[in-house]
Amino acid sequence: MSDYLIQQIVNGLSLGSLYALVAIGFSLIYGVIRLVNFAHGDLLMIGAFMTFGLVASDLVPWAAIPLLVLAGGFLAGGLIERVAFRSISGAPMITGFIVTLSASVAIQNLALIFLGSQPRNFNFPEVFRMRLPIGGADVALIDLVIPAVTLLCALALTTFIRKTRAGIAIRAVAENPFAAQLMGISIGRLVFLVFAVGGALAALAGLFWSGKYGQINPLMGFLPGLKAFVATIIGGVGSLPGAIVGGYILGFSEIAFVGFLPPEYSGYRDAFVFGLLILILLVRPQGLFGEAEQERA
Amino acid sequence: MKIPALSPLQAFFLLVAVMAGLVLAVTASGNGYFQTFAALTLINVMLAVSLTMTNGFTGMFSLGHPAFMTLGAYVTILFTYPVGRKGFAMPALPEIIAQIHLPLPVAALVGGLFAALTGWLIGRLVVHLQTHYLAVATLGLIIVVQTFALNLDGLTRGGRGITGVPREATLSLIGVCTVLVIVLCWRIKHASLGRAMLAVRENEMAARCFGIEAFRVKLLAFILGAGIAGFCGALLPHVVSVMSPKSFGLILAFNLIAIIVVGGQGSIMGAILAAVFISVGSESLRRVEESTGVYGVTQVIVAVALISFLLVRPKGLFGLKEPFIRTS
Numbered sequence: 277m278s279d280y281l282i283q284q285i286v287n288g289l290s291l292g293s294l295y296a297l298v299a300i301g302f303s304l305i306y307g308v309i310r311l312v313n314f315a316h317g318d319l320l321m322i323g324a325f326m327t328f329g330l331v332a333s334d335l336v337p338w339a340a341i342p343l344l345v346l347a348g349g350f351l352a353g354g355l356i357e358r359v360a361f362r363s364i365s366g367a368p369m370i371t372g373f374i375v376t377l378s379a380s381v382a383i384q385n386l387a388l389i390f391l392g393s394q395p396r397n398f399n400f401p402e403v404f405r406m407r408l409p410i411g412g413a414d415v416a417l418i419d420l421v422i423p424a425v426t427l428l429c430a431l432a433l434t435t436f437i438r439k440t441r442a443g444i445a446i447r448a449v450a451e452n453p454f455a456a457q458l459m460g461i462s463i464g465r466l467v468f469l470v471f472a473v474g475g476a477l478a479a480l481a482g483l484f485w486s487g488k489y490g491q492i493n494p495l496m497g498f499l500p501g502l503k504a505f506v507a508t509i510i511g512g513v514g515s516l517p518g519a520i521v522g523g524y525i526l527g528f529s530e531i532a533f534v535g536f537l538p539p540e541y542s543g544y545r546d547a548f549v550f551g552l553l554i555l556i557l558l559v560r561p562q563g564l565f566g567e568a569e570q571e572r573a
Numbered sequence: 574m575k576i577p578a579l580s581p582l583q584a585f586f587l588l589v590a591v592m593a594g595l596v597l598a599v600t601a602s603g604n605g606y607f608q609t610f611a612a613l614t615l616i617n618v619m620l621a622v623s624l625t626m627t628n629g630f631t632g633m634f635s636l637g638h639p640a641f642m643t644l645g646a647y648v649t650i651l652f653t654y655p656v657g658r659k660g661f662a663m664p665a666l667p668e669i670i671a672q673i674h675l676p677l678p679v680a681a682l683v684g685g686l687f688a689a690l691t692g693w694l695i696g697r698l699v700v701h702l703q704t705h706y707l708a709v710a711t712l713g714l715i716i717v718v719q720t721f722a723l724n725l726d727g728l729t730r731g732g733r734g735i736t737g738v739p740r741e742a743t744l745s746l747i748g749v750c751t752v753l754v755i756v757l758c759w760r761i762k763h764a765s766l767g768r769a770m771l772a773v774r775e776n777e778m779a780a781r782c783f784g785i786e787a788f789r790v791k792l793l794a795f796i797l798g799a800g801i802a803g804f805c806g807a808l809l810p811h812v813v814s815v816m817s818p819k820s821f822g823l824i825l826a827f828n829l830i831a832i833i834v835v836g837g838q839g840s841i842m843g844a845i846l847a848a849v850f851i852s853v854g855s856e857s858l859r860r861v862e863e864s865t866g867v868y869g870v871t872q873v874i875v876a877v878a879l880i881s882f883l884l885v886r887p888k889g890l891f892g893l894k895e896p897f898i899r900t901s
Binding site: 311312360363364367368369370371373374375377378379381382384385386388389393498499502505506509513543544546547549550551553554557558561 | 632634695698699702704705706708709710712713714716717720721723724823824827830831834867868869870872873875876877879880883884887
């Protein structure tokens with residue numbers, strides 16, 4: 277294999293992992309309340325700024341930073357649910373949707389007010405900026421750490437969903453919310469839980485994103501969030517394996533688009549992603565792992 | 574005291590009279606700031622009324638207006654930009670078009686038609702989608718259009734933006750267009766087409782059982798909305814004289830949604846009042862932002878106000894109703 281190919285594969289893996297981390301949250305939340313949380317992408321931004329603050333303040337050892345960011349994302353995701361979503365539970369879907377859209381706009385602009393609109397440069401500690409030679413290619417360590425951690429998170433989450441009481445309750449609600457409530461499952465607490473867990477993973481993605489691209493700004497979460505939702509749709513909204521596979525499909529195709537076409541096309545990469553979305557919605561709207569929803573009278 | 578309800582014809586004359594009075598008064602004032610602000614407010618009214626048709630009447634959730642506005646704006650500028658400067662600003666423009674100069678109303682119609690045509694192409698693919706999917710697909714459309722506008726810099730000057738667009742959009746032209754758009758949407762709402770749209774919104778399957786071709790009705794609403802949005806987008810740079818790929822984006826889409834939600838998704842009167850209210854409100858807040866140097870406050874206030882409004886009055890100000898006017 278040529279080193280260029282290896283380089284592109286590693287890039288695809290790492291970008292795909294980031295999409296997968298964000299997409300998992302979309303799918304979790306959608307599974308429980310059939311709602312797309314538009315503010316989800318902004319949790320990535322929140323995670324990035326938390327990392328920035330923690331690294332800059334130099335208060336905690338660097339190994340503790342990912343854990344703190346996970347915890348912070350957990351709280352932030354839960355907070356969005358408590359403040360914006362809890363109050364309108366029971367309202368029609370479109371209301372919930374508008375509320376999460378408003379929450380997203382509010383978060384972005386609050387960040388603009390308090391953090392300023394100038395992009396900030398950001399660097400990981402020296403350890404993570406190492407580059408490793410693999411098969412002739414010069415690969416950044418971070419691009420290998422990202423897929424490894426994503427895999428770990430996916431495994432942990434799968435165990436959580438399969439084995440724990442809360443996980444079983446989440447699956448029950450996803451299957452049939454009404455019957456689940458009859459069995460004594462409190463949906464309200466589960467909604468908080470999925471927003472929080474999704475938030476934690478998105479914040480972690482934000483940590484990696486800032487380390488990988490080296491620059492953060494208050495609006496950085498919007499486009500990755502939207503693309504991660506495209507990944508969710510590719511995999512099938514509501515399906516966890518779907519979110520992960522969708523993330524990697526999108527990551528690899530985006531990298532392939534940029535890496536293997538003439539460079540003058542690379543400016544169109546965002547257009548390509550959303551063109552892909554429209555194609556998927558045409559051919560298989562329920563996604564790879566999703567089930568087609570029957571229309572009933 | 575009960576306000577007497579007007580007949581639609583009386584309401585039309587009142588609308589024309591108010592509009593004429595507004596246009597004459599603001600033009601006579603000779604104050605450039607007021608003229609620009611009035612023009613932008615009226616364009617917001619047109620956008621809100623058309624979006625209340627596309628989304629409110631049919632129950633769809635499109636965020637695509639800014640995409641169609643961008644398309645309409647760039648296509649129109651190709652025909653209104655001073656011929657002598659086209660070769661320098663838009664080197665990729667074919668010679669035939671470079672020679673043509675159209676007056677703004679005609680060029681804006683061309684822009685609107687182009688947006689409507691795009692709306693037809695895209696709408697055929699997306700109008701059957703459920704709420705979230707349609708929202709994301711149309712948001713994606715904004716990004717696709719912006720990406721093309723950014724990259725086709727032989728026609729659009731890319732990220733540098735086009736400056737020196739002739740300020741040909743007079744307030745009277747915009748006033749006439751606003752009246753026309755309001756009348757058009759009003760007539761649609763109270764004709765069989767509008768009733769079909771409302772039936773689709775209430776229960777698509779039931780509507781289909783009554784023989785309404787839901788897909789066609791939604792597509793038509795989408796195309797009409799796209800056309801009007803394209804037309805408004807065409808007028809806007811001719812008010813402010815600049816156009817860039819980021820001129821119309823997510824924030825605009827969100828503000829338009831806020832306007833029609835506050836107005837009551839489906840109420841034309843509600844859309845007009847909410848558009849005026851939010852335009853005036855955010856303009857005054859913007860001046861506060863500029864004097865204090867704290868940017869972003871306006872958007873936060875709009876977002877928080879929208880959430881609180883949804884809590885108190887989920888159906889918006891008027892729901893589907895048109896207050897003060899007898900409709901049956």
